[in-house]
Amino acid sequence: MNTKNKATARKRKELNDDYAKSRLQYHQHRAMRSYKLPKSILIEMFLLPMLFSLFFFGVLEYIANGWSKFFDFWADKLNLPLFVITKVYGWDWLAVPLPFIEIPSVFPSLTLWVVILMITLAVIVLSLLLPAKLLPLSYLLRVVAFIQLTSQAFFWWNAESYLYTAAGQTESLLVFTVLLMFLVPWMHALTYYIFNYSRPKKVLFTFLTLLMLVVFAPFHVMFHAYFLINYSLLMMPLLFFLFGVLMPIMICVALYGWSMSWERAT
Amino acid sequence: MRKLINIIAILCLVVMPQFVMAQVARQNDVVPVGIITLLSEMKDDTEADNKADNKTDKALTLVEDDEDLLGNQLDERAWTLATIVYRILTAILLIIIFLMAFYSVRHYVFTLNRVFGDQRYPYLDIDSANWPSVTVLVAAHNEEAVIAGALNALLNVDYPRDKIRIMPMNDRSTDRTREIIDALVERYPGAITPFHRSSGKPGKAAALKDAMKLLDSEIIVVFDADYLPSRGLVKQLVSPFFDPEVGATMGRVVPQNVGSNLLTRILDLERSGGYQVDQQARMNLHLVPQYGGTVGGIRVNALESIGGWRDDVLAEDTDLTYRLLLNDWKVVYQNRSECYEEVPEVWSVRMKQIMRWAKGHNQAMISHTIGLFKKQGLTFFEKLDGLALLGVYVMAPLLMLAWVISIILFYFTPSFIVTTFIVFFSFVLFSALGNFAAFFQMAAATYLDGSRHRIRLLPFVLFGFVISVVAISQATLSQLLDIFLKREMKWDKTQRYRNTNH
Numbered sequence: 001m002n003t004k005n006k007a008t009a010r011k012r013k014e015l016n017d018d019y020a021k022s023r024l025q026y027h028q029h030r031a032m033r034s035y036k037l038p039k040s041i042l043i044e045m046f047l048l049p050m051l052f053s054l055f056f057f058g059v060l061e062y063i064a065n066g067w068s069k070f071f072d073f074w075a076d077k078l079n080l081p082l083f084v085i086t087k088v089y090g091w092d093w094l095a096v097p098l099p100f101i102e103i104p105s106v107f108p109s110l111t112l113w114v115v116i117l118m119i120t121l122a123v124i125v126l127s128l129l130l131p132a133k134l135l136p137l138s139y140l141l142r143v144v145a146f147i148q149l150t151s152q153a154f155f156w157w158n159a160e161s162y163l164y165t166a167a168g169q170t171e172s173l174l175v176f177t178v179l180l181m182f183l184v185p186w187m188h189a190l191t192y193y194i195f196n197y198s199r200p201k202k203v204l205f206t207f208l209t210l211l212m213l214v215v216f217a218p219f220h221v222m223f224h225a226y227f228l229i230n231y232s233l234l235m236m237p238l239l240f241f242l243f244g245v246l247m248p249i250m251i252c253v254a255l256y257g258w259s260m261s262w263e264r265a266t
Numbered sequence: 267m268r269k270l271i272n273i274i275a276i277l278c279l280v281v282m283p284q285f286v287m288a289q290v291a292r293q294n295d296v297v298p299v300g301i302i303t304l305l306s307e308m309k310d311d312t313e314a315d316n317k318a319d320n321k322t323d324k325a326l327t328l329v330e331d332d333e334d335l336l337g338n339q340l341d342e343r344a345w346t347l348a349t350i351v352y353r354i355l356t357a358i359l360l361i362i363i364f365l366m367a368f369y370s371v372r373h374y375v376f377t378l379n380r381v382f383g384d385q386r387y388p389y390l391d392i393d394s395a396n397w398p399s400v401t402v403l404v405a406a407h408n409e410e411a412v413i414a415g416a417l418n419a420l421l422n423v424d425y426p427r428d429k430i431r432i433m434p435m436n437d438r439s440t441d442r443t444r445e446i447i448d449a450l451v452e453r454y455p456g457a458i459t460p461f462h463r464s465s466g467k468p469g470k471a472a473a474l475k476d477a478m479k480l481l482d483s484e485i486i487v488v489f490d491a492d493y494l495p496s497r498g499l500v501k502q503l504v505s506p507f508f509d510p511e512v513g514a515t516m517g518r519v520v521p522q523n524v525g526s527n528l529l530t531r532i533l534d535l536e537r538s539g540g541y542q543v544d545q546q547a548r549m550n551l552h553l554v555p556q557y558g559g560t561v562g563g564i565r566v567n568a569l570e571s572i573g574g575w576r577d578d579v580l581a582e583d584t585d586l587t588y589r590l591l592l593n594d595w596k597v598v599y600q601n602r603s604e605c606y607e608e609v610p611e612v613w614s615v616r617m618k619q620i621m622r623w624a625k626g627h628n629q630a631m632i633s634h635t636i637g638l639f640k641k642q643g644l645t646f647f648e649k650l651d652g653l654a655l656l657g658v659y660v661m662a663p664l665l666m667l668a669w670v671i672s673i674i675l676f677y678f679t680p681s682f683i684v685t686t687f688i689v690f691f692s693f694v695l696f697s698a699l700g701n702f703a704a705f706f707q708m709a710a711a712t713y714l715d716g717s718r719h720r721i722r723l724l725p726f727v728l729f730g731f732v733i734s735v736v737a738i739s740q741a742t743l744s745q746l747l748d749i750f751l752k753r754e755m756k757w758d759k760t761q762r763y764r765n766t767n768h
Contacts, residue, residue, distance in 0.1 A: 257724030
């Protein structure tokens with residue numbers, strides 16, 4: 001009997017606490033809301049990214065192997081003249097081996113130059129014809145066309161002094177993506193872990209983002225390689241400026257928006 | 267001490283990028299190969315031309331005798347020129363990157379302060395008092411779609427009847443605005459004092475200037491015609507004026523037509539970031555909350571002491587904020603004082619709106635930057651925030667410039683700075699910029715608002731960002747042309763979308 005009373009009292013207290021919490025939560029106007037940053041979250045903000053960085057560093061070799069096989073597979077399927085070599089980046093025990101695809105730097109022929117110029121001009125015309133509700137897309141197309149036109153002009157004028165190689169482009173892209181992967185947990189610590197989401201959700205979010213980047217990176221590099229081999233160095237400025245590192249970053253932004261919509265801990 | 271801080275700030279802003287650039291140049295042993303090649307080719311062309319008429323050119327004959335010497339000299343000159351060009355462009359790029367970093371840090375500090383810092387709501391508790399007399403001015407130019415809604419909402423506010431006067435300012439409307447106002451005046455005798463303006467300079471500031479001549483109240487509260495004030499709003503906006511140092515108050519603007527389309531949803535996110543986080547953080551940190559021209563109150567004495575409304579400016583709100591600041595008046599932001607407005611539903615309308623804001627803001631920057639530097643009695647951080655706020659619309663053309671410089675450097679120098687910039691730019695996109703409110707700021711604002719799903723649209727803010735950068739850059743260019751061609755700046759009214767059934 002005594003035990004039952006105690007249990008009832010405890011349950012009542014819990015209910016009262018929940019009610020008080022919910023009152024506090026729902027009756028506080030949004031304009032007045034603010035939160036505390038407990039020590040546990042500060043510790044989490046340091047430990048979780050550290051663990052993720054160590055974990056990622058530990059598995060990077062296996063990921064790199066997977067990427068290497070991916071490149072071989074698609075080089076064969078797409079019949080691309082490339083071969084994969086492994087390069088070591090970093091110093092001493094911090095060194096990481098990454099697959100690097102050796103591809104030829106193809107200079108544009110006159111026909112290709114004219115065809116891409118025509119396509120660029122068509123993009124400009126299309127950007128002018130798009131309906132008003134697609135205005136941002138119109139401007140983005142014009143930015144694409146502008147960068148491509150600078151490339152057209154440069155290759156017409158002084159192609160011999162072009163400074164970059166196609167292999168260098170794909171290499172830097174992969175290196176930047178790997179750097180981004182190391183930075184992601186720390187960025188999440190500063191912009192996501194500070195909020196009141198449960199720990200599993202925080203871990204899941206960073207894990208999903210890293211997984212997404214791990215899957216996306218080789219496709220991204222292969223996409224660049226395909227374009228650079230088939231459509232020459234003429235495409236490189238566009239790929240570099242608009243379809244390079246910006247793309248994985250936008251993926252991170254999209255995932256961040258999604259994760260911020262997850263239910264919060266009470 | 268203050269002078270020392272100012273000197274450090276100047277060093278950070280101007281000298282540091284130069285220093286970094288010099289270090290980078292030294293470390294990379296900069297070889298602007300592209301430019302050298304081009305200049306060498308230009309040299310070859312020049313030699314070829316000169317050879318054609320060498321009989322008339324004595325100096326060239328001398329040079330032809332020693333082609334190696336000429337080649338060396340030209341190479342050296344080309345090298346020097348290319349290095350100078352490279353260094354100038356890199357310096358500009360680094361300065362822009364530094365400014366972007368500054369704005370990013372500012373967004374982050376504001377957001378952390380808003381979410382976790384001590385919040386200031388110093389005047390919200392006042393409920394009953396001897397309220398001062400207030401005139402509520404409703405700016406209306408061709409507002410037949412919305413004016414009735416605003417006036418009906420104002421007729422329901424809980425401010426003492428004998429202390430409040432509602433004055434719609436019908437500024438040369440050519441639609442049914444006048445008719446609707448007059449109908450309401452007839453329906454509620456004595457409650458509304460209309461001001462029909464049929465001539466004079468166009469624009470809200472000019473109309474406000476004329477309306478001031480008809481007022482005898484201590485406080486004015488200004489709304490745009492598309493706003494729907496809640497019952498307690500006028501009291502909330504007036505209560506800070508019990509503090510004699512307060513010159514103006516500002517409430518939070520919340521979009522009313524959020525669900526219309528993607529644009530309105532993006533603007534909702536931007537507004538949330540701007541008010542819920544940015545303005546409140548400035549209030550918390552004793553910086554410079556901005557009077558926004560609507561959903562705000564002004565002490566008439568304060569206004570008179572700073573010379574009244576200026577009708578030669580496009581953003582009378584920003585101009586007023588800085589004139590008050592420079593004359594020792596405080597601006598108070600009241601996050602709790604929410605008012606609903608219509609945001610543009612069409613991109614072209616949004617572009618026009620932001621172009622007007624940009625021009626007005628830039629005008630204020632030109633007028634008040636030096637004054638802000640010289641002003642005694644402001645803290646270092648107040649000045650810094652004031653400058654950051656004034657310069658916010660300059661960042662868009664600077665970003666455009668940074669892109670152009672990056673492209674130039676990409677073709678002409680094998681420098682790692684270009685790639686660094688791209689990475690940096692992308693990171694800033696991730697964590698900071700989006701119409702100058704931050705992604706993080708917006709996410710935090712929706713978190714504080716207690717809403718969840720709307721933040722999923724975060725990546726689409728990029729569209730708003732593109733439009734803002736283009737619009738602001740266009741506005742800045744047009745403004746420069748206005749100055750050179752001595753053209754008068756034009757005031758554009760924002761289109762309304764609410765249906766016209768009353």
